[in-house]
Amino acid sequence: MLRIPVIFSQHKSIWKTFINCLGITIVALGYYGLAEICRHLASTPQDVTPVWFPDGFASAAILLFGDRLLLGVLIGSFLANIWAFLKTDTTFHLLQSIAQVTMIAIGTTTGIGLGSYLLRRAIGRESPLRNFRNVSQFFWLTGLMGTMVNATAGVTALCLGGTIAWSVYPSVWLTWWVSNVTGIFVLTPTLLSWSEITSYKLIYFYRKTKLLHFLEALVMLVIVLTISQTAFVGIYPIEYLIIPCLVWVTFRFGHFAATNLILLIAIIAIVGTLNGSGSFARVNINESLLLLQSFIVATVSFTLILSGTINEQRRNSNHLKKSQIELLQKSQLLTKSNQELTQAKQLAEAANRSKSYFLTNMSHELRTPLNAIIGVTQLLQDDESASPQQKEDLQIICNAGFHLLSLIEDILDISKIEAGKMEIQPLDCQFLQLLHGVSESFRVSAQKKGIDLVCEFTPDLPQIIHTDAKRLRQILFNLLGNALKFTDKGTVTFAVSKMTNQELISDLESSDHINVITCSSHSISPTPEVVYVLFAIADTAVGIDSEKLNKIFLPFEQAGENKFKSQGTGLGLAISQKIAKFLGGEISVTSELGLGSCFNLRLPFEVVDPIDYGEIDHDTHQYLLSKNSAQVLNSQHGFDSKLAQQYPLQILLAEDNLVNQKVASRLFQRLGYIVDIANNGLEVIEMLRSRTYDLVFMDIQMPVMDGLEATAKILEEWDFAMRPRIIAMTANAMPSDREHCLAAGMDDFLSKPIKIETLIAAIKRSQVRLLS
Missing domain, CATH: 3.30.565.10 (Histidine kinase-like ATPase, C-terminal domain)
Structure with missing residues (x-):
């Protein structure tokens, strides 16, 4: 079982080595083949090549596949130069020429490797054609700085070998360097743009591109080739009309079409100029080459910078659109979340209202029997015939009732605090x-x-x-x-x-x-x-x-x-x-x-x-x-049986609960009052029409007509001076209940269970208002 991973690893290593060797071989043969094509098709009688395409090919290979292919560049450069500088007349000259060519190959390899290394350090694994910054880094680091090492090493090798004189070193170095720069500027972007084309992109381009788009591309190709043929093979200097066409192609078709079109233009310009025709043909071949190279470098630089800028703007625009879509989606999600929160808030508020309603209702229901318990207990405690033991027992009952009342108050208070409704x-x-x-x-x-x-x-x-x-x-x-x-x-x-x-x-x-x-x-x-x-x-x-x-x-x-x-x-x-x-x-x-x-x-x-x-x-x-x-x-303690004599009042009690009616009647009797009783608000109105009352103790929750409705009816039918004073006497003991009662026009408020002290105090307050 342990041998299987080892065998697999060995096969993987062998396959990787094979791929590397294949890549090195392809780079070496490609470099050598392009060098021979340049010498035979684009070379002057002085063996000067205006554009050295092999360096462009090598730079593209290293940028795409890494430094492991530099050996192929070394071999290809050695083969490309050995036949041009090899001398076999003597052994010394043979060794000298081999050393010379080796130095040229090492300089070429070092320059291309250095330019690629500096560019990758600057832009990482991004495409050099991605944006303006990457294009400018490509020009400076790969196109200009790396080629300086190449030209310096090559020309120095030629001078040391005696092939050229040291006196012409500057002019030969400039020719060599510009030739390498032009080759990298023209061919490397073209190969890099080809590397970005995949089968998926081709299928997508084929499906999405309309027939008019193809016709437009074909027309632009014909126009550019016509202008190039006229400018570099004919006699009319219209070569700069190519620039507007390149701008159009860059905007409409991107850097892939622009770089390939530049390659065609460069080939036509090189062939025409070397044949002595076109706008850049001069008697001095060096002058012709300089004009040609300047045009090619300027055209390539302008087009690639424009292409990089357009790509960056389009990418930013797409990113902005994507961000807008994401923002819209997030906005929709946020809207949905807000709706859910609103629904949850409404549910919570409804639950809180239900809880408040429940607590209020329970408070009312608990206070109603407590009112009877505490009221009867107070009456029995005031009974002179009760024994001390009975009074002590009654006190226990009374204390238990007030304790239960305090528990109810606590629950209501904590509920109000949690709901943020506590009022001071x-x-x-x-x-x-x-x-x-x-x-x-x-x-x-x-x-x-x-x-x-x-x-x-x-x-x-x-x-x-x-x-x-x-x-x-x-x-x-x-x-x-x-x-x-x-x-x-x-x-x-x-x-x-x-x-x-x-x-x-x-x-x-x-x-x-x-x-x-x-x-x-x-x-x-x-x-x-x-x-x-x-x-x-x-x-x-x-x-x-x-x-x-x-x-x-x-x-x-x-x-x-x-x-x-x-x-x-x-x-x-x-x-x-x-x-x-x-x-x-x-x-x-x-x-x-x-x-x-x-x-x-x-x-x-x-x-x-x-x-x-x-x-x-x-x-x-x-x-x-x-x-x-x-x-x-x-x-504050005990019944005052002479209170009715001090404060003679006609009192009406509105109460629907039979037990509470009996308790209240007996409480008022101990104070010296005989009260009339109404079972609901409608009876209150009818009794007030038939008899005059000074005080109405009004319950709130009553059948037929509740206390608030009855109060509103009284205020509507009797003016302030003629109507009785209205005191709420209810088991609804929330602060909001007191406010509702007072806002409805009632004059005072008592909550059940009724304490004899608070009842006496309310009667006294009403008497003061009646006298005033």
């Missing part, structure tokens, strides 16, 4: 009252767990700030709730302080907080005073592993102990961080296992009513906070 609604708010309201909300939970809840509010905090109080309260509730949930013993500290400039600079340098502030959607006017406040919530819980710290702000991530992971969705911190960034700040955390964690919330606030902090005493500030928080708590 900054308003003026009492900052200290907000802080104490938040802290007091957790004191009962802290007492039940036996944990100290320490609140530290510095005296330099602003009194009134411009921010979204609802969202700020949501963040603080989440951070404090987590701290209390994960702390079994010890202390939870809620510290709020105004950041100094040094602290702010240090904080901005150590984090990307500065980018968050400057890029926030919550724009802060440069005119009012802006303060940066640090909220620090520290606990003595188990702490968080450092590997999990970078994950706690991701949705659905819970880094605490397993026993707490079922007590939430894992959305609280993710939502809080997003809201913090919307407000212009951020949340950071530091934690150590076994010692606890500290969450830092940094926010910028616009101060609405700056005060002189230096005039406030620390103790007085603490006392005022406690007093305010107590007043807030006292006003």
